[in-house]
Amino acid sequence: MSEFTHFNQQGRAKMVDITEKNDTARTAKAKTSIQVTKDVYDKINNYEMGKGDVLSVAQVAGIMAAKQTSQVIPMCHPIPIKGVDIEFQWDIKDNEYILLITTTVKTKGSTGVEMEALTAASITALTVYDMCKAVDKGMIIGPTFLVEKTGGKSGNFYRN
Template sequence: MSMLTHTDDQGRASMVDVGEKDITRREAKAEGYITMNPETLALVAENGLKKGDVLAVARIAGIQAAKQCSHLVPLCHPLMLNFIGVEFQLEKDKNRIRIETCCRLSGKTGVEIEALTAASVAALTIYDMCKAVDKTMSIEGIRVLEKSGGRSGHYQAVDDGR
């Protein structure tokens, strides 16, 4: 296993110096799920909640979150993202919404944290907009699906049938 990159020789938190890295095209995809009662999922699908279009608001929240990563995660570099995508799949057979995010840039550091943050905040927004009708919701399975670019190369998560 490799050494942690965000600590110095004394084990103190430290921001990674990416100044000497090459600029490459980098992309990361992440996913997460929010499970809810079937009636709640139907309300989301029918746009029947008083707070408005849940998925439209969650998409915007995810995009905003990816852009704010360096303000939320202490050692995260501020990045000039070229693309942020947030998509939803209503999985009625599992009473949940699958969230998939994608972040891209040409830069010196990866975008995994941005993709993960977008998925997390999109899920939190769905929770917030639905909590008045469903207190039993759960957020789970937030993970990196794939990343490319940079020295560490390509990574793809194993399909575990979630």
């Protein structure tokens, strides 16, 4: 069971001990998307959604989520987030309206920020859904994935 770092000697869940790990600069970038209808797209871009400025609220929600990741993912360490950025880009083709969401999270510490970036991406998309569901409940979220991570003992990761 030594390859499973989140299990103790009894085979039960544990939080990994990171006290001996060196502090390094660490970054993680994640992506997700949400497919919406033309009506939802128009309302978002014309600031006509009843709950307010969808992208601004979703951006703040994503930032808040990154900072609270250890509160909702049981084995995540609470870490000092040094920066969170969330970017939006529309991909429109063949009458499909897809909002691309990219999150970047940074820290300097002894564990990475992959879960924080993924959580920020997920909550950003879920907030868009929440703010637009009165207009369309058929929106599709995902896929959600890690694009890259830098720093730490395991080195860098870049999705091809």
